[in-house]
Amino acid sequence: MSLRGVWILTTPSAGSGNIESRLLFSRIYQTVEKKMHVIHGEDFVPLPPNQELVTSLLYELGYSVSSKFATVRDTCTKVEEKPVVEIETSVGKHWPVVIVEQPGLLYCCIPSVETCIAGGKRPPLIKIPGVTLGFSLLCVLADYLRSLTSTEILHRIFDIYSFLSHAAPFGKPVDVNLESVLAKMANKISPVPKSQRQPAWKPVLHKGKNQIHLVITEYIRAIQYDKKDTEDVWDLYGTVSCKAELVGAMPDITLNISHSPDGNTLPLDHLIIHPCVQSADTAIIETGKEVRPSPRRLRFTPPAEYFTLCHYTVSSLKDLPVRGSYEVKGDNKSLILNAKLKLDERVRNSFEYCELQMPFFNRGPVINFESTPNHGSVMLSPDKRVFVWNIGAKFPSRSLEVHLSANLQFGDALKPATTYDESFCVGLNTYAQLYFKITEFTHSGCLVDPKSVQVSPYAKLKLTTVREYLSTGYRIWNSQGDVLTSSPPTQLLKDVT
Structure with missing residues (x-):
């Protein structure tokens, strides 16, 4: 080796x-x-x-x-x-x-x-x-x-x-x-009492207040096509990260990853753990046709640095947090677009940021636009290639729905090709991308139970827990153009079987 x-x-x-x-x-x-x-x-x-x-x-x-x-x-x-x-x-x-x-x-x-x-x-x-x-x-x-x-x-x-x-x-x-x-390298080896055994990967012991910082970051990745013959696809996954500052050479932490009693309670399908985890409860209790999520109990000895304690996935999500439709019509010189977004009622209506970005490829810059959003504000990116709709911190509380209509005028295409030139995205083949972040919320309901956190040997500590929910690769394709998608070759599979 x-x-x-x-x-x-x-x-x-x-x-x-x-x-x-x-x-x-x-x-x-x-x-x-x-x-x-x-x-x-x-x-x-x-x-x-x-x-x-x-x-x-x-x-x-x-x-x-x-x-x-x-x-x-x-x-x-x-x-x-x-x-x-x-x-x-x-x-x-x-x-x-x-x-x-x-x-x-x-x-x-x-x-x-x-x-x-x-x-x-x-x-x-x-x-x-x-x-x-x-x-x-x-x-x-x-x-x-x-x-x-x-x-x-x-x-x-x-x-x-x-x-x-x-x-x-x-x-x-x-x-x-x-x-x-x-x-x-800095020769900062800390002395350890003879009764404790110091691991080689932790040459410096913590001195100061005992603190544990836990962050659950959950991501939703989705592609919406708004076409009858093409199904939307999405993935829900997340990470639990930890930073532990504890006195002692080999402190031991035990905690439960559970779910909030209200809202979504979606079971975690796969749990990929850090090598420092000594034991983990990965059981899922099935009752008839329903799957009841059970707490995941983890026991680990944390390293000195900030690290990812575990990764998880969720496959039982039935609907998207934000449903959208995107319709673009026109030619190379002008476009008329309509966009609608509908927030799921089970999602917390409080955003750190939420905006829909509409890039336009293989075209010149936007030289003029007229828009009528019923909520939020619109603007152009500095290079005038992306039309941005800033929804703001909340959707309308009654309808949980927003919509935008706009008319865009384009100048001549610039040469040479720029980063906004993609071979597939020509004509009406385009998409909008949604960016959002919600704090103190996860779609699966995943959280760390503060009462379950135990440290051995016992020590008084300050515990900080954070939850955040973010979009990544959240695309909505133009319903009037072609889309990038793939499907398994069913005929070939039949021939093989």
């Missing part, structure tokens, strides 16, 4: 025509190389020179502008395993090569594989621990250097060496927690 080497390099800018790349940092662990040589013998493939590795990696990832279609690299039959790739060099092929991409930067490492793969069948990635450890190390290294430019990284080479010496001494990742590694 060791790494043969770690590299950081710059990547060419998209569309710039510049294919130059700089190697900012490299570290090869010779002890691991010697071990691989002993294990593989004649099948051992040494690491290539740094520049050759950079060239091969950029070619494999398609950053080389001059490279044309290559069957080995670009064919549809090739199985994608990102963030793992294979590169071919003059000394042989290297696999697995783990990568993490950021704008302008590329982090890369090659983990050691002790099983023989030369000329034989490769083991599944899940059976190569070095891949997971290498990816985790690259992610924490990217977080450490996130705010730095390539020039600043060059001036902090010594810091990167020090970081890797604590996170992965001799090429073996032992600590991939950013705060923990930084604490070790």
Whole structure:
């Protein structure tokens, strides 16, 4: 479970025509190389020179502008395993090569594989621990250097060496927690009573008031088509995040994730928990045709930093929080649009923000508009490409419905193409996107019961719980145009069965 080497390099800018790349940092662990040589013998493939590795990696990832279609690299039959790739060099092929991409930067490492793969069948990635450890190390290294430019990284080479010496001494990742590694680099090790056992991932103990901060963030992703032959689709999912500042080396927290007694009580289907969770109750009680959600009891030892305690999904949502219709008619020079939004009565009518954005693609900017909203206000984005309807903090309390009519005039299309040019969205093929956020509410009714929170060893603490409900990818397609959708090939399925 060791790494043969770690590299950081710059990547060419998209569309710039510049294919130059700089190697900012490299570290090869010779002890691991010697071990691989002993294990593989004649099948051992040494690491290539740094520049050759950079060239091969950029070619494999398609950053080389001059490279044309290559069957080995670009064919549809090739199985994608990102963030793992294979590169071919003059000394042989290297696999697995783990990568993490950021704008302008590329982090890369090659983990050691002790099983023989030369000329034989490769083991599944899940059976190569070095891949997971290498990816985790690259992610924490990217977080450490996130705010730095390539020039600043060059001036902090010594810091990167020090970081890797604590996170992965001799090429073996032992600590991939950013705060923990930084604490070790600053030599801020806190003394611990002999009666307590301090974990390696928590070198600094908390001193001060005991506090627990819990946040439930729930998301609704939806696509509405407003067509009889196309069904709307949506997903409801969420996360429970935690920040615990507790005295002691290994505090233990137990809590219940339950539901509010009023409003929606939708069961949580899947619960994906953080590795720090020691036990979790994931049972769902079924009574006849109804499903009664039961509290999920979690017991965990929290890390020092803010972390996601669990992810969950909800599949029993029957209707959307906001039903909408969007109708656009006209030509390239002028459009008439009508939009309606209806708030579900079971959703809290109190928004931190709520607005409908209507982008227009493959057209010129909006040069004039007339609108008659029955609620809220309208405006144009600074680039005059998006028509924005700000609904405000509340829908009308009686009807819970708002509507807008508008007439828009467009200027000539600008050249070259802008970010608002999409190949499908031409003519009347367009959509509106709804953005909203509701605080102290979740559509599923999910909440953390404050009375269930227990800490061992016992300590008085300040508990803060927050709930928020947000839209993401909440689109309403124009009912007068074509839409992007897909359906399973039913005829093909019948032929197979």
